[in-house]
Amino acid sequence: MLRFFPAPEIKVQMKNIIDKLGMGYIKPDNVVVFKSEGSTSNAIARCWELPRIWQEALTIEPHYVIEFCSERYNNLSEEEKEKVIIHELLHIPKTFSGALRPHKGYVNERIVSKLHKAFKDSV
Numbered sequence: 266m267l268r269f270f271p272a273p274e275i276k277v278q279m280k281n282i283i284d285k286l287g288m289g290y291i292k293p294d295n296v297v298v299f300k301s302e303g304s305t306s307n308a309i310a311r312c313w314e315l316p317r318i319w320q321e322a323l324t325i326e327p328h329y330v331i332e333f334c335s336e337r338y339n340n341l342s343e344e345e346k347e348k349v350i351i352h353e354l355l356h357i358p359k360t361f362s363g364a365l366r367p368h369k370g371y372v373n374e375r376i377v378s379k380l381h382k383a384f385k386d387s388v
């Protein structure tokens with residue numbers, strides 16, 4: 266069975282990364298961080314969009330959910346966890362529109378490594 270839990274410890278780390286990397290366009294209050302258990306996907310984490318029609322229908326601001334799949338995420342080293350968070354944050358566009366940016370051109374190992382190094386250097 267698929268279950269979701271809030272993950273405040275990941276949210277704290279996420280806010281830290283947003284601050285250190287100057288990703289001021291991301292509104293942390295509008296990013297919900299969940300851990301999941303029992304997900305059938307092979308992903309370590311996923312960033313979920315909120316399409317504009319839902320924003321209008323529910324009259325809410327753009328939001329994102331970042332889901333961390335416990336079975337795979339929990340076993341990673343701290344460095345790998347930081348990289349996963351950076352990877353997911355890179356899917357959020359500068360417009361914070363509720364839509365997602367694709368991997369191509371925006372999210373890849375090279376960009377993640379570069380930002381992760383900047384994050385470590387800033388600590």
Ligand SMILES: [Zn+2]
Pocket residue numbers: 352353356368372
């Ligand atoms: Zn991705």
